[in-house]
Amino acid sequence: MKENIGQRALAAVISHQLGISRDRALKIYVRGRHVDPSWEVVGMELLKYSLVSGSEPAALKVPRKNIGPSVGADPA
Numbered sequence: 001m002k003e004n005i006g007q008r009a010l011a012a013v014i015s016h017q018l019g020i021s022r023d024r025a026l027k028i029y030v031r032g033r034h035v036d037p038s039w040e041v042v043g044m045e046l047l048k049y050s051l052v053s054g055s056e057p058a059a060l061k062v063p064r065k066n067i068g069p070s071v072g073a074d075p076a
Contacts, residue, residue, distance in 0.1 A: 005043030007035050 003011075003026060011026035018025065 003031070004040060005047060006037070006040030007031075009043035009046060010035055010039045 007026065007030050008022070011022050011030045014020075014029050015022040015025040
């Protein structure tokens with residue numbers, strides 16, 4: 001089952017508090033449990049803020065290490 005933005009936001013908070021990955025927090029503490037609808041509001045607000053704070057989502061602004069040419073890239 002695909003989780004919603006509220007479940008993902010809750011898992012992110014739990015993962016930060018416990019020092020575990022978000023996926024682990026989602027699997028152990030969030031999936032299969034009732035999550036208050038207020039988490040959906042929090043998740044939507046965070047998403048909305050990330051979209052209006054710049055021209056692209058914040059995750060796309062993270063610098064990436066250049067580790068070489070892409071597969072299938074033109075060598076010239």
